[in-house]
């Protein structure tokens with residue numbers, strides 16, 4: 580069975596989009612849904628919409644549309660804020676769970692914002708708290724009984740390398756550490772069984788493979804058996820047990836609701852809810868098979884035609900997520916020239932040309948056409964043109 584549902588997305592004519600790992604494509608119903616929410620709910624109902632349009636409950640409702648994609652039980656995921664904020668919340672909660680330990684362990688391949696949030700938190704706490712980073716290959720050996728929280732991103736944002744979620748979580752638990760997985764490049768990209776691996780926390784974003792749109796809310800999963808013991812570090816009123824009682828003191832809400840912070844971004848949430856319709860009935864095992872077929876086809880096409888590009892992702896498809904990266908010293912300029920040819924990927928410093936594979940809206944013909952256009956840029960060296968050399972703010 581095919582997972583391809585291109586007709587559910589607005590894709591510009593002539594463009595092959597290989598950047599759905601960074602910002603997913605626009606789902607067809609999204610714009611109409613946003614307009615409906617603005618006009619019929621906000622416009623017509625004004626503040627009544629919080630109740631009559633179900634806005635207040637939306638973070639939980641949308642969380643329940645995400646749970647099947649990560650193998651989590653109902654009501655174990657809260658949505659809202661950005662991923663950086665959710666990383667902070669999960670880390671703070673993890674440290675509280677191991678008060679006699681001082682180390683957050685992560686790897687040097689982690690996304691900078693995750694590391695920055697950990698630095699901010701350890702700086703604030705003082706008292707010997709530290710962020711320790713080792714290379715991805717060294718993580719397993721570096722989990723010691725000093726480690727309070729192991730914080731890893733499942734799929735490396737640069738190379739697509741996959742960590743073994745189950746094995747590392749088991750190791751962390753053997754050493755008494757709490758496990759936090761960042762699923763930014765996993766949710767909607769690879770099968771995830773968060774319940775099966777028994778990690779305490781997982782976080783992720785929804786504007787990448789889940790197509791929620793720029794700035795779409797993040798999500799946080801907390802293992803149901805520990806959530807009631809968590810005292811949220813970001814104790815906002817909407818994570819309070821009775822926000823409208825306006826009590827002077829904070830009392831956390833039931834279960835995962837306590838990971839909410841402030842007023843939810845309703846316009847983003849309704850667009851995300853619309854986007855998640857594309858996932859109804861999608862088996863992640865089938866999506867994974869399609870993703871591997873597309874990425875294998877891409878790698879062999881590029882290696883046949885572009886000897887100047889070096890594969891920077893694991894060659895074994897079982898060891899990478901749904902993206903493929905090639906290293907090239909002039910990668911920035913080359914990617915600009917490739918984009919000019921209608922193949923949109925992106926660049927990550929220092930030399931990575933990155934291509935994402937989203938089987939919901941990419942087929943084999945797209946891959947063949949992308950390979951042909953990339954080969955044309957690389958063999959003609961059209962990337963040498965001056966216009967491709969200046970860097971924009973977002974790469």
Ligand SMILES: *Cc1c(COP(=O)(O)O)cnc(C)c1O
Pocket residue numbers: 661662663664689690692693732736761763764784797
């Ligand atoms: C995309 C990504 C982020 C982005 O965080 P925001 O707060 O949503 O901007 C953070 N961490 C990882 C691992 C990511 O891939």
